[in-house]
Amino acid sequence: MSRWMLALGVWIVGVVQAAPEQVPLYREIKDWVVACDNLRGCQALSAPESFGYTPFSLLLERAAGGQAPLRLSLYDAKQSGYAPLRLDGRGLSTADRLHPTEKQGETTLVAEGADALAVLAELRNGTHLSMEGVCEYEAVVSLNGLSAALLLMDAVQGRLDSRSALYRPGSRPDSEVSAAPRAPHLRAYPGAPSLSEMEQRDIVQQTMAATRSQWLEEDMSREPEAQAFALNDHEALVIIRTSCAAYNCDFAVYRVDREPPYVERDLRLEAPPLELGVLSGAVSYNPDTGELGYLYKGRGIADCGDSGSWRFDGERFQLASLSFLGRCAGRSPGEWPELWRVVEP
Numbered sequence: 001m002s003r004w005m006l007a008l009g010v011w012i013v014g015v016v017q018a019a020p021e022q023v024p025l026y027r028e029i030k031d032w033v034v035a036c037d038n039l040r041g042c043q044a045l046s047a048p049e050s051f052g053y054t055p056f057s058l059l060l061e062r063a064a065g066g067q068a069p070l071r072l073s074l075y076d077a078k079q080s081g082y083a084p085l086r087l088d089g090r091g092l093s094t095a096d097r098l099h100p101t102e103k104q105g106e107t108t109l110v111a112e113g114a115d116a117l118a119v120l121a122e123l124r125n126g127t128h129l130s131m132e133g134v135c136e137y138e139a140v141v142s143l144n145g146l147s148a149a150l151l152l153m154d155a156v157q158g159r160l161d162s163r164s165a166l167y168r169p170g171s172r173p174d175s176e177v178s179a180a181p182r183a184p185h186l187r188a189y190p191g192a193p194s195l196s197e198m199e200q201r202d203i204v205q206q207t208m209a210a211t212r213s214q215w216l217e218e219d220m221s222r223e224p225e226a227q228a229f230a231l232n233d234h235e236a237l238v239i240i241r242t243s244c245a246a247y248n249c250d251f252a253v254y255r256v257d258r259e260p261p262y263v264e265r266d267l268r269l270e271a272p273p274l275e276l277g278v279l280s281g282a283v284s285y286n287p288d289t290g291e292l293g294y295l296y297k298g299r300g301i302a303d304c305g306d307s308g309s310w311r312f313d314g315e316r317f318q319l320a321s322l323s324f325l326g327r328c329a330g331r332s333p334g335e336w337p338e339l340w341r342v343v344e345p
Helices: 003-018 114-123 146-156 197-215
Strands: 025-029 032-036 042-046 056-062 071-076 085-087 099-103 106-112 128-131 140-142 225-230 235-244 249-257 280-286 291-297 305-312 317-325 338-340
Touching (some): 025 146, 056 114, 056 140, 106 114, 197 235
Antiparallel strands (some): 025 032, 032 042, 042 056, 056 071, 085 128, 128 140, 249 280, 291 305, 305 317, 317 338
16 A cells, blocks of 8 residues: 555544534433533533432533633532542542532532642542442442543544543644534514413314324323413414323324314424424423423433423424433433523524
8 A cells, every 4th residue: 555545544534533523412421421512512420320319420511612611510419518528438639629619509519620620630540439428328429431421522522632632632722622603593482462261262172172083092090181372373382281100291282273173283393403302291381482391300300301492483493492311310400411502582
């Protein structure tokens, strides 16, 4: 093989390696989860493969762009107080870089920028981080998979071999790290004339009768219930709660004409990424804001699952938000990783 062909082969391999990961991204790596949104902002969250409940977790967050700082957070869901931290049985020497931060009555240990990098450098040499003291649940964070999670974050954000890389810093200047892409702009909700009580009743009754074969089950434990909302001056949205299990319900959602015979129309719902966005669990519509939303619990305590929302612009439903956590890691719905961000009108 000629030198020219060899050089070409090396160049092709380099191009393939440099190809950016598609976002949004969600990936589980050993005892860690990596989630990156559509703006290439990334999170790495400790989440054990065992799915056993753990109140103690470690979160790394970083936005896209060469100058974006790292944020490291340690969180105890039981809020029993942060006892001394130990790495593989020894005291964590960088513990003084972590500072208590209070939000909504809860305390999190946080390190940012250079402090976060110093703590991370020590953690990368360990296998587990623990908190002293007697707790109802074992306060341990497994570091198995952390290095691979950091490497993936760097790859998504184009930091490989750059000075700001988390896993393998190199000589590439941070000015070569890609900036965050522009966020999609959400079109405004124009509002809609409301339905009268008679309109609501007629639309619900006729839509349920016309679609009954699509959602009716023989062993339904409760009677289905439905609501109708105006979308614009000629269409309505009908949400039918069909059946419920322990902590999630099934729903059927329809877009229909406001006038008889209430013909069904395409919902025109912007498809979310990663095959998420099934309208199930808990589904609602706010006629004041034009927001259609759902929340699906992965288990009863809601420390995993997915949620999302769409904004109606008078013609179609635009994806406004999406969050997902497939591992049950002691995090409530408001703390599930965000996968979709927008700019409000």
